[in-house]
Amino acid sequence: MTFTRKQAEWFYLRQQKKRRKSGSSPVHRYFTDLVAAGGMYYQFSSPITLSGDFEIELRFATTGLSVQIILGDSHITAYYFNISATLNVWVAGTERKFNFITDPRDGKLHNLIYKLTGNSLQVFIDGVSLGSKTIVPYLGANRFRLGNSNSATAPFNGVLSDLKIWTNGDRNTGTLVVDCPVDEAAGVNTIANLANPANPLTRVNQPLSATELYTLNTATTPYQWENADKTKIIPIAGT
Amino acid sequence: MIMNQLWSIYKNDQIHVEYSEAWQLAQKYPHAVSHDGTNTVFVESLDNADNPLVMPDLPDDEMAFVAAQWLFGESVRGMQLTQAQAVRLFTHPAHRLWCARYDPPNDPQFEADYNYVGAFLQAFTSVQWPAFTSELTPAQARAIMLQGLGG
Numbered sequence: 001m002t003f004t005r006k007q008a009e010w011f012y013l014r015q016q017k018k019r020r021k022s023g024s025s026p027v028h029r030y031f032t033d034l035v036a037a038g039g040m041y042y043q044f045s046s047p048i049t050l051s052g053d054f055e056i057e058l059r060f061a062t063t064g065l066s067v068q069i070i071l072g073d074s075h076i077t078a079y080y081f082n083i084s085a086t087l088n089v090w091v092a093g094t095e096r097k098f099n100f101i102t103d104p105r106d107g108k109l110h111n112l113i114y115k116l117t118g119n120s121l122q123v124f125i126d127g128v129s130l131g132s133k134t135i136v137p138y139l140g141a142n143r144f145r146l147g148n149s150n151s152a153t154a155p156f157n158g159v160l161s162d163l164k165i166w167t168n169g170d171r172n173t174g175t176l177v178v179d180c181p182v183d184e185a186a187g188v189n190t191i192a193n194l195a196n197p198a199n200p201l202t203r204v205n206q207p208l209s210a211t212e213l214y215t216l217n218t219a220t221t222p223y224q225w226e227n228a229d230k231t232k233i234i235p236i237a238g239t
Numbered sequence: 240m241i242m243n244q245l246w247s248i249y250k251n252d253q254i255h256v257e258y259s260e261a262w263q264l265a266q267k268y269p270h271a272v273s274h275d276g277t278n279t280v281f282v283e284s285l286d287n288a289d290n291p292l293v294m295p296d297l298p299d300d301e302m303a304f305v306a307a308q309w310l311f312g313e314s315v316r317g318m319q320l321t322q323a324q325a326v327r328l329f330t331h332p333a334h335r336l337w338c339a340r341y342d343p344p345n346d347p348q349f350e351a352d353y354n355y356v357g358a359f360l361q362a363f364t365s366v367q368w369p370a371f372t373s374e375l376t377p378a379q380a381r382a383i384m385l386q387g388l389g390g
Contacts, residue, residue: 038272038282043270205270205271205272
């Protein structure tokens, strides 16, 4: 059985509510607050080739208004995904811009999907399509950095998590080559790639203080992740 | 090598001077960021750094002015500051103007930053600050700012 993303999220939230009602233990996870001033990001060990169709999914939260790289190799020679006043995708030197329906740079945790079918690249934020653009797919290797790139320095400022990449198709037809929840404790510098343990992420320029344990609070609207002393709150968009 | 949680900033060329403070930090942080192509930011500091400028607690504009004079100067000594101070500097209009990263090129933020920096520099110095024009490029603005700082 295959769930749509909406169905899966509904199921997940229903499970959280059940747990809350039954008094079972709270849900925890780690988030790392990437601080652009310090140039913090993650680096894959090996290049990733997006051959044919692909789908990329991740979660992000930011309030930064300047240019920020989400996932990038080189904007001149490879794939490069960034956010500014629009969501932008560079494919080997050519840029495509996707206008927001609602500006997501609001500090909430948003779901972001890039989906290539043939020459048509679609972008979704929280399940809402920002439209599609025609691109010439880049079939070479990408030395991806999560939150930065190899060609430009505009580090991401905020949270990036739950990165998944399918190649040779989408989530239903392709091969999952990246599955990085980015849920490791401070001091653990290798970030697991559950789909390909041989190609994990490594933390770069991240002090221990950047990573904290968060608890899911489902008593709020929207639901939110809170660090221990509640000085950092990450509301979850659409909940 | 004992580190502490203060961040530090050094001239880029110091990274290549063997056993210098910046070189020592670069052994742990080989990909430390240089936002402006001139200075490198490390997310830790050496406890035994030689007479660093430890950034005092100042309002944003005053801190930006102190930092700018240091960062655009010739000192090989490091600047140490808290993460919060580094973030405040990073988001100050003077830093954006210095790094000249505006998107798109006609970003209205460029004019706003240029005017802001002109006003704040004139509050600290007797610099003549030319009025913004649509022909002004970020590189020219950077040069004007450097001149205003006495560079």
